[in-house]
Amino acid sequence: MIGFNEIRKxxxxxxxxxxxxxxxxxxxxxHPETGRTELETAHSPNLxxxxxxxxxxxxxxxxxxxxxxxxxxxxxLFGYDPVKYQFGRGIVEALGLDxxxxxxDVVARGNYCTVDDSGLISxxxxxxxxxxxxxxxxxxxxxxxxxxxIEIALFPGKEHRFVIRLRGEGLSQEVAxxxxxxxxxxxxxxxxxxxxxxxxxxxxNSFIEQACELLKDSLPANMLLLRGFSQRPxxxxxxxxxxxxxxxxxxxxxxxGVSRVVGMDxxxxxxxxxxxxxxxxxxxxxYDYFFVxxxxxxxxxxxxxxxxxxxxxxxxxxxxxALLDLxxxxxxxxxxxxxxxxxxxxxxxxVPVVLSALYCRTDExxxxxxxxxxxxxxxxxxxxxxxxxxxxxxLKLNKFGA
Amino acid sequence: MIGFNEIRKxxxxxxxxxxxxxxxxxxxxxHPETGRTELETAHSPNLxxxxxxxxxxxxxxxxxxxxxxxxxxxxxLFGYDPVKYQFGRGIVEALGLDxxxxxxDVVARGNYCTVDDSGLISxxxxxxxxxxxxxxxxxxxxxxxxxxxIEIALFPGKEHRFVIRLRGEGLSQEVAxxxxxxxxxxxxxxxxxxxxxxxxxxxxNSFIEQACELLKDSLPANMLLLRGFSQRPxxxxxxxxxxxxxxxxxxxxxxxGVSRVVGMDxxxxxxxxxxxxxxxxxxxxxYDYFFVxxxxxxxxxxxxxxxxxxxxxxxxxxxxxALLDLxxxxxxxxxxxxxxxxxxxxxxxxVPVVLSALYCRTDExxxxxxxxxxxxxxxxxxxxxxxxxxxxxxLKLNKFGA
Numbered sequence: 002m003i004g005f006n007e008i009r010k011x012x013x014x015x016x017x018x019x020x021x022x023x024x025x026x027x028x029x030x031x032h033p034e035t036g037r038t039e040l041e042t043a044h045s046p047n048l049x050x051x052x053x054x055x056x057x058x059x060x061x062x063x064x065x066x067x068x069x070x071x072x073x074x075x076x077x078l079f080g081y082d083p084v085k086y087q088f089g090r091g092i093v094e095a096l097g098l099d100x101x102x103x104x105x106d107v108v109a110r111g112n113y114c115t116v117d118d119s120g121l122i123s124x125x126x127x128x129x130x131x132x133x134x135x136x137x138x139x140x141x142x143x144x145x146x147x148x149x150x151i152e153i154a155l156f157p158g159k160e161h162r163f164v165i166r167l168r169g170e171g172l173s174q175e176v177a178x179x180x181x182x183x184x185x186x187x188x189x190x191x192x193x194x195x196x197x198x199x200x201x202x203x204x205x206n207s208f209i210e211q212a213c214e215l216l217k218d219s220l221p222a223n224m225l226l227l228r229g230f231s232q233r234p235x236x237x238x239x240x241x242x243x244x245x246x247x248x249x250x251x252x253x254x255x256x257x258g259v260s261r262v263v264g265m266d267x268x269x270x271x272x273x274x275x276x277x278x279x280x281x282x283x284x285x286x287x288y289d290y291f292f293v294x295x296x297x298x299x300x301x302x303x304x305x306x307x308x309x310x311x312x313x314x315x316x317x318x319x320x321x322x323a324l325l326d327l328x329x330x331x332x333x334x335x336x337x338x339x340x341x342x343x344x345x346x347x348x349x350x351x352v353p354v355v356l357s358a359l360y361c362r363t364d365e366x367x368x369x370x371x372x373x374x375x376x377x378x379x380x381x382x383x384x385x386x387x388x389x390x391x392x393x394x395x396l397k398l399n400k401f402g403a
Numbered sequence: 404m405i406g407f408n409e410i411r412k413x414x415x416x417x418x419x420x421x422x423x424x425x426x427x428x429x430x431x432x433x434h435p436e437t438g439r440t441e442l443e444t445a446h447s448p449n450l451x452x453x454x455x456x457x458x459x460x461x462x463x464x465x466x467x468x469x470x471x472x473x474x475x476x477x478x479x480l481f482g483y484d485p486v487k488y489q490f491g492r493g494i495v496e497a498l499g500l501d502x503x504x505x506x507x508d509v510v511a512r513g514n515y516c517t518v519d520d521s522g523l524i525s526x527x528x529x530x531x532x533x534x535x536x537x538x539x540x541x542x543x544x545x546x547x548x549x550x551x552x553i554e555i556a557l558f559p560g561k562e563h564r565f566v567i568r569l570r571g572e573g574l575s576q577e578v579a580x581x582x583x584x585x586x587x588x589x590x591x592x593x594x595x596x597x598x599x600x601x602x603x604x605x606x607x608n609s610f611i612e613q614a615c616e617l618l619k620d621s622l623p624a625n626m627l628l629l630r631g632f633s634q635r636p637x638x639x640x641x642x643x644x645x646x647x648x649x650x651x652x653x654x655x656x657x658x659x660g661v662s663r664v665v666g667m668d669x670x671x672x673x674x675x676x677x678x679x680x681x682x683x684x685x686x687x688x689x690y691d692y693f694f695v696x697x698x699x700x701x702x703x704x705x706x707x708x709x710x711x712x713x714x715x716x717x718x719x720x721x722x723x724x725a726l727l728d729l730x731x732x733x734x735x736x737x738x739x740x741x742x743x744x745x746x747x748x749x750x751x752x753x754v755p756v757v758l759s760a761l762y763c764r765t766d767e768x769x770x771x772x773x774x775x776x777x778x779x780x781x782x783x784x785x786x787x788x789x790x791x792x793x794x795x796x797x798l799k800l801n802k803f804g805a
Contacts, residue, residue, distance in 0.1 A: 030764060038764075063803055064404045065784055066791030067413075070804035083804065084405055093805035343762070347802055349795040350764055371764060372780075381782035 002082075002386055005242045007401065012244040017330035017395040019245075019290045020281070023078060024317060025071075026299030026340025028352045028371060032307055039302070039310040039342060040353065041370045045318035047325070048355075048369035051334060055357030057366040058379025060387065062338050068349045072096075074337030075259045079239065079292070080388025088262075089174060089231020095164045096258020100156050102233045107172045107201055109230045111155070111163040112180065113138060113222035114188075122184050126161040127222040138222055139163055146211045151204050165227060167204055173197040173232070176205060180226035188226055201230065238264025239290065243392060248284060250277045251294035260292060274316065278323045285327055289395075293324075302340030303347075310342050331358040331394045333387065334369065351381060358394035404484075404788055407644045409803065414646040419732035419797040421647075421692045422683070425480060426719060427473075428701030428742025430754045430773060434709055441704070441712040441744060442755070443772045447720035449727070450757075450771035453736060457759030459768040460781025462789060464740050470751040474498075476739030477661045481641065481694070482790025490664075491576060491633020496566045498660020500558050504635045509574045509603055511632045513557070513565040514582065515540060515624035516590075524586050528563045529624040540624055541565055548613045553606050567629060569606055575599040575634070578607060582628035590628055603632065640666025641692065645794060650686060652679045653696035662694060676718065680725045687729055691797075695726070704742030705749075712744050733760040733796045735789065736771065753783060760796035 029038035062069040062077045063084065072093055073083030088096075091108040102108055113135065115124040139155040146153055151169035158164065175198030179189045191205035205227065216223050239247045241264070249260030249267050257267045266288070270280040277293055284291075297313040325332070335354035338347050353374035355366075364378030375381075379390075392398045431440035464471040464479045465486065474495050475485030490498075493510040504510055515537065517526040541557040548555055553571035560566065577600030581591045593607035607629060618625050641649045643666070651662030651669050659669045668690070672682040679695055686693075697719050703712040727734070737756035740749050755776035757768075766780030777783075781792075794800045 030762060036765075059782070064791065065781075065788035066793070066795035066800065067405050068795065068800065068802045070802050073804035084409060087804060090805060341762075348762070349792070349800070372766070375766065375780055375782075381784075 002383065003389065003401070005237055008242055008389065008398075011399045011401055012242070012392065013397055013399055014244050015289075015395065015397050017289065017397065018285070019331040019391050019395050020293060020324070020327070020329040020333070021078065021291065021391065022293045022295065022324070022332070022334045023075070024295050024298050024314070024334065024336050026302045026338060026347065027314075027336030028339025028341070028348070028350050029302065029310065030341035030343045030348075030350070032343075038371050039307060040314060041372065043311045043314035043318065045314055045369060047318045047321035048334065049367060051325075051332065051357050052355045052369040052373065053367045054363070055332070055355045056361045056364050056379055057353065057355045057369070057374040057377025059351040059374055059377070059381040060335055060354045060384040061351050061381065062384045064383070066349050068347050069338045070347065071255055071337060072259055075256065076263070077384035078335065078337060078387060079263050080242070080385050081236065081263070082385055086234070086236055088234060088259075090229025091164065091231040092233060093255070094158070094162070094229070095156075095166065096261075097255040098156050098158055098164055099254035099257065100164055100166060102166065103168065104233060104235070105168070105170070105172060107167045107174055107230055107232055109165050109227040111165050112226045113161045113163070114224050114226050115221040116188070116224040120187050122181070122186055122188060122224070122226075124221060125180070125184055125226065129160045130222050132157070132159050134222065135161065135163060138216065138219060141215055142212050145215045146208055148204050148207045153208055161222070165208070167201065172201045172204070174201075174230045176201050176230040178228035179205070179209065180228040188224060191227065234262060236262060240264050243290075243388070243397070245290040246288045247290040247292065248288040249292050249294070250280050251292070252277065253294070253296050256294045265292065274320045275323075278320060281324065282327060298336075299340045302342050303345055305342050305345035307342035331356065331391050333357075333391055335387070352384075354379065354387065356390065356394060360396070361394055404785065405791065405803070407639055410644055410791065410800075413801045413803055414644070414794065415799055415801055416646050417691075417797065417799050419691065419799065420687070421733040421793050421797050422695060422726070422729070422731040422735070423480065423693065423793070424695045424697065424726070424734070424736045425477070426697050426700050426716070426736065426738050428704045428740060428749065429716075429738030430741025430743070430750070430752050431704065431712065432743035432745045432752070434745075440773050441709060442716060443774065445713045445716035445720065447716055447771065449720045449723035450736065451769060453727075453734065453759050454757045454771040454775065455769040456765070457734070457757045458763045458766050458781050459755065459757045459771070459776040459779025461753040461776055461779070461783040462737055462756045462786040463753050463783065464786045466785070468751045470749050471740045472749065473657055473739060474661050477658065478665070479786035480737065480739060480789060481665050482644070482787050483638065483665070484787055488636070488638055490636060490661075492631025493566065493633040494635060495657070496560070496564070496631070497558075497568065499657040500560060500566055501656035501659065502558050502566055502568060504568065505570065506635060506637070507570070507572070507574060509569045509576055509632055509634055511567050511629040513567050514628045515563045515565070516626050516628050517623040518590070518626040522589050524583070524588055524590060524626070524628075526623060527582070527586055527628065531562045532624050534559070534561050536624065537563065537565065540618065540621060543617055544614050547617045548610055550606050550609050555610055563624070567610070569603065574603045574606070576603075576632045578604050578632040580630035580632075581607070581611065582630040590626060593629065607632075636664060638664060642666050645790070645799070647692040648690045649692040649694065650690040651694050651696070652682045653694070654679065655696070655698050658696045667694065676722045677725075680722060683726065684729065700738075701742045704744050705747055707744050707747030709744035733758065733793050735759075735793060737789070756781065756789065758792065758796060762798070763796055
């Protein structure tokens with residue numbers, strides 16, 4: 002595939018609009034009784050109309066057999082090689098909690114845990130303590146811990162989970178996990194992975210020592226573990242590579258976070274799909290690339306609820322006309338990965354895609370589904386190639402070579 | 404494609420079983436009279452049933468237009484980039500003779516040849532001398548040649564061919580061929596390709612000098628040529644990369660040799676396909692990955708015997724139910740390359756593949772053949788991606804990225 006350095010030379014600004022609608026986890030598996038997937042079961046006349054008018058295919062987010070997490074699944078759709086452009090564990094957690102992470106900050110994923118009298122971990126998750134208690138403990142530590150010249154902030158997640166953010170000069174992500182990943186062992190001290198990580202390891206150890214003292218009477222959460230020290234990645238932005246003015250419309254923090262890393266503006270939006278389409282309408286004149294994220298399909302797939310995933314597709318389909326009314330020059334519908342209800346998790350199966358534009362070729366596909374898109378004119382391809390294809394169809398890419 | 408370093412982090416051990424059945428040289432070309440390939444001509448209801456129940460596609464062992472030898476054809480199926488993970492000529496010959504090659508050993512392919520009175524090569528193959536005479540000459544040299552601190556062993560092959568194995572300290576494969584590849588020239592002295600090859604070149608030249616003296620009255624085999632100095636490659640194993648416990652079931656030494664290099668256990672087996680399936684049955688509980696090799700299709704293809712290749716497919720098909728009775732969690736049938744009877748040699752044509760598993764999507768393909776698999780749901784892909792796909796379908800790969 003052509004690299005960013007080449008793309009940069011070809012990209013040009015035009016008034017045309019690209020809308021990428023990501024139906025999270027859209028791909029599925031056949032229901033054992035009907036032989037039809039969620040998408041093939043759903044009544045979705047509007048998606049089928051897009052498939053009929055556009056050109057279809059199948060996307061591989063990473064490569065055959067690889068099940069992508071949400072971050073690599075989206076990076077791939079945004080045109081980035083998901084193996085080259087990875088995210089640390091801490092940063093993914095921070096993005097999921099909508100935490101502001103600045104260029105020099107270091108974040109890590111934390112667990113409250115239980116240690117016994119001899120200091121050995123007896124429960125890595127502190128009995129999955131109540132989220133409210135988690136909030137109280139984070140307040141306690143935010144109040145009580147002081148490390149010179151470093152601003153330390155804890156952000157509670159659900160149950161035993163939190164994110165810690167270190168802010169100050171000379172920090173680095175080159176620090177090993179303090180979580181030994183097994184019970185019956187002592188928490189590890191934070192150790193620098195190279196010389197750049199020394200100061201951060203000292204800060205982390207000072208924090209842990211003070212936290213341990215402050216938590217000592219808070220059984221079962223009388224200790225904590227940190228892993229996935231990471232910094233906000235400094236990746237080239239969509240503005241820089243493609244000369245786009247891109248916007249993200251997503252209701253979940255995780256997707257807003259990944260979009261922020263590739264330089265999208267994050268549009269204010271309510272909770273529903275209708276709110277998302279309204280945000281698109283309202284901001285339509287101000288941007289030339291929109292990423293619109295629909296979460297419910299993935300959530301119902303992860304629940305293992307086939308019928309609910311079918312309904313989530315139908316709900317999306319019913320809302321589609323309001324989006325189509327905007328007549329984007331390039332309209333793409335696809336997913337970041339498959340989430341078959343039969344597996345109740347993300348999976349490795351390729352994802353159907355349709356691209357509709359004035360200058361796309363068409364094919365015989367008249368239905369947006371896994372089986373139908375297999376016969377589509379785009380064939381099967383690596384998801385990062387979708388972005389140049391969208392750009393081309395928007396007439397935003399000049400000729401390569403003379 | 405995702406690299407081994409990433410795969411290592413994702414692989415996990417489960418009790419599920421993967422069986423890879425390689426029908427050597429399975430791909431063919433249409434018969435000029437019927438327009439049907441060997442596979443399309445064969446009556447193979449069991450292969451067709453697997454195709455109907457599974458998902459099909461076409462594999463490219465190397466890339467468009469490249470005809471693979473047996474070693475790259477198999478390395479590719481085992482998940483290794485065949486361009487990166489190559490085998491020296493000497494090692495391939497040694498594997499084909501089932502010669503034990505230790506980590507420090509150097510092997511080379513040898514030819515007995517004829518030189519005239521002025522020392523020029525008049526026949527590079529010594530008139531394709533009788534294999535028995537070859538055996539006698541190897542015995543003579545094994546007995547008569549001595550090089551200090553180095554153990555030298557010759558292993559006769561067919562006609563003029565042999566393998567030489569050098570064993571001792573400080574040896575290296577960095578030695579150029581002594582075979583000038585043309586008649587009317589003198590054999591070249593062994594020359595080091597870099598400083599690590601100096602000792603080996605000295606050993607080789609001492610061997611050649613003594614051999615030349617011992618062979619001087621053995622016309623037409625009064626001299627020898629060496630090429631393809633090589634060591635056993637030190638490649639990461641399937642255990643290391645995929646955390647598999649893999650076993651090889653193959654009747655030919657070449658395939659056992661390649662399997663040994665990627666760390667498979669080599670199971671004892673008789674001569675027939677039935678013996679192979681019996682070996683699979685007997686060892687089924689002890690491994691989680693089985694490579695089962697069927698040679699006859701390739702041999703009949705190389706003979707240029709279309710009808711015999713059709714029969715070889717039918718013979719395999721008839722034996723298949725005994726294998727299917729084991730109900731492997733993931734069952735894959737494919738070839739290492741095509742060997743069309745019409746070409747009577749390996750060819751560059753892509754190879755049909757079918758994968759059958761509980762969580763594979765299916766497609767409309769109901770026949771295991773070149774034409775039918777072209778329309779399969781797996782599409783056309785690079786053979787090394789088959790291994791992650793097999794792992795995913797066995798639920799042996801965790802999610803990539805958060």
